[in-house]
Amino acid sequence: MKVLFAHCRYQHTGGEDRAVDAEMAALREAGHDVSLLERDNEAISTIWDKAKTAWSLPGTDALRTELRAEIAAHAPDILHAHNIFPLITASLYDAARDLGVPVVQTLHNYRNICASALLMRDGRICEDCVGASPYQAVLHRCYRNSTLGSFALARMIARHRDKGTWSQSVDRFIALSEFSKSRFVAAGFPSGRITVKPNSPGALFAARPEERERSGALYVGRLSPEKGIAPLLRLWKKDWPPLRVIGDGPDAPVLDEAVRDGRAVALGSLGSEAINDEMRRAAVCIIPSRCYENFPMVISEAFASSLPVLASNIGALGELVQEDRTGAHFDPFDPESMTRTIDAAFADPQRLRRWGAAAREHYEKHLTTAGTTAQQTAIYESLMIGDGARV
Template structure:
């Protein structure tokens, strides 16, 4: 098949960018012709750039024509959209429909129903706008504490809800977990068009890890409030092994303090190969998110590495990490729950090893590149008239 991916690259590379790269590589390995329609959010630099981008968020006729020409040049059988915010926009769907190209959209985050994209406000879960008036976001300045930015996002959400974009312009949605699907259905997305398919960690993690002595804990992700890393670092005990931290972000000063007193090791942003190496050495991985995750790449990477996961018990993480099988769960807003779970994990290395083995088994049954690529191909073929279903 000829498949065209569409993606706005983030200013700070994260899990969505890695997921797109992994999917493209897997589809090419399976024999498909895959190309990329890409924008880079680094292009938004001046005040004028920001104002123009904010005004264009619902989509424009000019952008529709520009995207139509790009799609026509590639002549794909399928258009698969990933992050289209803010430079591609839903004009992509209209351009594809003009050309008769079916559209698949992966729902990596909650941007289409929440101005913050996280279903989070003031450090807590918030679903006030789910299926309700999105302009509440303006009152609370949900997008980067900006009234104007929040208005632009609320306007975009309201426009596409009123226009019926989600029921008319996208042929299939891919949600990364059942929990994620439930939130979009609650917001009015058509349940019969949403297929649940998890992320796969990609080829780097295919081989079964060699047996070796493991030690310590690992965090991989953005250093920001919604990820819960600052709260975790403040609770990290001196008698625990230092927490190895991969990533960068605004909460870096909290990490620096933990490094100074020997409770953490800052590894900075690492390439995927180096992350894979850290996962094969660690005894456990911690995902302390305070927001609703969908299916973080780090989770699949940890499972593939035979690395058990301690995770927040909210959103999809509560669904994806099996208590006392692939790891353990804690309340990310309860310090005693966090420290108690970590204490119990470090106290029983044999149990950690069992969890890790079960995590690898789960990867081999459900998360391999072969398995997720087959699922993805079935979704595509269900839209191209060859009789397949998804």
């Protein structure tokens, strides 16, 4: 098959970018012709860029024409969209429809139903706009605490809800977990067009880790409020092994403070190979997110690395990490709950090894590149023969 991916790169590289790269590599390895229609959000630099981008969020005729020409040049059998915010927009769907190309959209976050993309407000879970007016986001300045930015996002969400974009212009959605699917269905997305397919970490993580002595804890992700890294660092004890932290973002000053007093090690932003190395030497991975995650790449990478996960017991994380099998849960809003869970993990290295073995077993059964690629190509093939396509 000829598959065209569409993706806007984030200004801070994260799990979505890694997922896109891993999927393209896997499809190519399976013998498919894969190309990329790409935009880079680093291009949004001036105030004029931001204003123009905000106005164009629902899509424009000019962008539809531009994207139609790009798609036609690749002549794909399938168009697979990932992050289309904010430079590609839903004009992509209209351009593909003009050319008769089936569209698959992976739902990496909640941008299509929530201005913040996180279903989160004021540091807490918020579903006020799910199935209701998205303009509530303007009142609460949900997008980067900006009234104008929140209005632009709310306008985009409302426009496509009224237009019927999700029921008419996308042939198949891929949700990354059952929990994620449930929130989109609650927001009005057609349940029958949503297939659940997890992220695979890609071929780099496929080899079974060598038996070795493991130690310490690892955090991989953006250093930002919704990820819960600052509260985790503030409660981190000096008698625990220093937390090794991969990533960057606005909460970096909290990490700097923890580094100064020896409670953490800052590793910065690393590529997949270095992440792989860190995961194969750590004893446990910690995901303290305060928002609804979909399927963080760090989970599939950790499981492939025989690395158990301590995670927040909210949203999909409660589904993806099996209690006392592949890891354990805590309440990310309760420091005592977090401390108890981490204390118990460090106190029983044998149990961590048992959880790690179960994590690898889960990877081999459900998250291998071969398995998830087969799921993906089955979706493509069903659309190419007209099964479940838009009407």
